[in-house]
Amino acid sequence: MRESGSTTVRAMTWARRRRAFSRVWRELRHDRPGFIGLLLLSGFGLFALSAPLIADRSSLLAASGRNNPDLAAPSSKFLLGTDEIGRDVLAQLVWGSRVSLFIGLLATVVAVVIGSLVGLAAGYAKGKISAVLLAIDDFFLVVPFLPLAIVLAVILGRSPTTLAIVIGFTSWAGSARLIRAQVLTLSERAYVERARALGAGSWHVIVRHVLPGVAPLIIANATLIVPTAILTESTLSFLGFGDRLSPSWGKLLDGAQSSGSITINAWWYFLPPGLCIIGIVLAFTLLGRALERIFDPRLKGR
């Protein structure tokens, strides 16, 4: 009977996962806000990927505006006009989407990894370890987030990677709380107790039983951290604490503001990055909320 194969434990697991995935996909397709979020997000993804097709990287260089008029309104040559030193705004917008997305996603990975580890540990291990972890978590929850990020950005430097790490490092506290709560309820469930009774060690219980249970929550939560991270990057760049030499959307807004473009109404300079930030934050939020609804049946119908 072994050669039929399809009935091995591994195959059964995969079949179950496939089923779960298609269920999520089906529900997401019927969740209108979530589906719109997904579409928007795909649009931004395509936009970022198409950067080399839309503009050459060299048009990001400061001196690339050499022969262009400064703060020129949109025209057939510059679809979104030029900035205060004659650079193509569209080029910066499209390449900037890569920087913003990169920072947003990397920061989320950092936040989710720290948040999950702390959440799992604090939820599973009780007693002193849990108390200490919770105290650290509380600290990060109450400490004013922006000043902390600014201080870290100043100390650690301003490359996109360090910025992402800084943002991730300052935004994991909420998810740790969430995950801990879920872990607490899960570890009281009968199947976890059964596994323990059968002699499973902590590692086995966490990896095989608890983690799969919190995974959907982690995914939904991560989708909601991305927009915060992108917003934070934009805020830091806008305040002048970002990486001056990478064309992120926040940097574009900073440039528009410091050159006075808002006052002289050069809308093509500040409106597109502003709309892009709003758009991507909206997309991630819609998708994240939809995933939350799908993974957590208790939220359904609300």
Next chain:
Amino acid sequence: MSRRALGFIATGALGFGLLAAGLATNASAQDKLVFSVGVTQDIDSLNVTVGYLVIDFEIWNLTLPSLTDRSAEDFSTLPSMAESWTASDDGLTWRYKLREGLKWSDGEPMTADDVVYTITRAVADGWINHRSDLANITATAIDSRTVQVVSAVPDPKLPYLGSYILPKHVYEKISTEEMPNYLADDNVSGGPFQIVERKEGEFVRLARNPNWHGKKPTIDEVVFRMYETAEAQFNALKAGDLDAIDDVPVKLFASVAAGEVENIIGLAGNQGSFSELAINSGCAKGIGDGHVALKDRKVRQAINWAIDRQLLVDKILSGFGVPAVSLIPSANPAFDMKISADEAYSYDPAKANALLDEAGWKDSNNDGVRDKDGVELKLRYYDRSTAGATATTPFLTGWLKDVGIATDVKTFDEDSLIAEQSKSEFDLYTWGWTPYVDPDNMLSYFTTSQVPTDPDVGGYNDANWCNDEFDALYLKQNSELDPTKRAELIQQMHEIFFDEAPYAVLYKYDNLQAFRSDRWQNFTRQPSDVGPVLFSQSSPVYRDLEPVGTRGGSSGTNTMIIVIVALVVAGGVLVALANRRKEDPDDRQ
């Protein structure tokens, strides 16, 4: 519209009404003539022995007296504390006669003692802002109204003696050890204004000093307000919260200059302010850890050839400035370096590459960055977080990369940047200077004596560069009384500075300032016609300003209009709310 949205508007309008009412009371309570100036630079220190920023000097110009003053027209020497002076035949000894009845703002008499005390102590303690003027000078009091000044060498700057004089009765209580940390919060003034209130990072308020001996200013108060961004400051001027601003973003200034902004005039003034990229030249007598490549003059010259100064002027200054290749030692352009266009540094990457090759820096491992003996030509580039300064960074780092020099950019606020400079622990950094009228100060900054040797003390020689020939010429011009010969010596110093290239001087820029022309007139420029109004050499404008029309009339009307508008809006919203209730009661869940 849902109820919540309506409620929000109603609360908003109510708040707005209250705010407007608050403004109205405020306006009626203050009948003083206040001139508000917006600045984007916060005060470094009001202590004249350590401060170094332009805003610090502006406040000292208003609060500290000096023996002589400079005319607004052409910088010629005018009486100030001293009403007259005479020279001995050899020109080394000068006697200054003080005005009668001089008093500090706290009522203490201002006498020859204060002058002698300040000069003697400044020389003994080596105060940074007094050093150049007083280097060779000793002072004695003949009587309470006569100061005798003896210069060890013939001094071309005399009889002008503009060093700030401090109140002896305040400063004698502060020891030499305590001095660098003294906050100068005594508020004792000997100038036209005195500080009455200061909130660090927010504002400084100065009121007229009743004991000031000179022309009585028309305005009662001057307030300097610190703004985070130049644009916020510009909008405050437009809204009428400010009367004058410095540091207008170039693109906005262009729109003001074109007359597109009502009630605001823009004045572009030049007094020799310039920006540069300082290169840590690794003076053997100094400290620090500058990159080894920068000790080689050829590498420093290569950096100079890699830069397109004209493009910087076009793009960053929008033409409100000119390219420069050597330091600008004076507000008077006659002392600028005279060099033909084909000899001066221009944008020539090929030449830069050739010089770097010659110096032995080649890209042997093909990573796009030059190297030599295993050391990469990667430079720490320290950037100043002030708006105008950062604009040059993407240009300069791009051009350096083009010739195989990598940079690692870090941004600092001005204080932290100076801390790094005092240790000489940098490779490149962006800064700028506004020179005095006499070229001596600016030239003195590049002598060996100003190279930082102690991080706590620092020094003005921010290229960490020393050159014996330059030092010798400095001393020579310092005692040359013949103006033509002195100018020649200064040109020789320029040639050394140009050739040695401790700086990549970028451009000389105009100070872009804007004013409420509907409220004020008599914007005195120094020097006349071409100089700036604010942050000039001796700040005469605050004594000359006159209001336009009747006092505060327009602002009162504005406030009334705001109140009326707010009441109308609030009323309208209330009516709308009431109507809504009548129309569909179901909506109010």
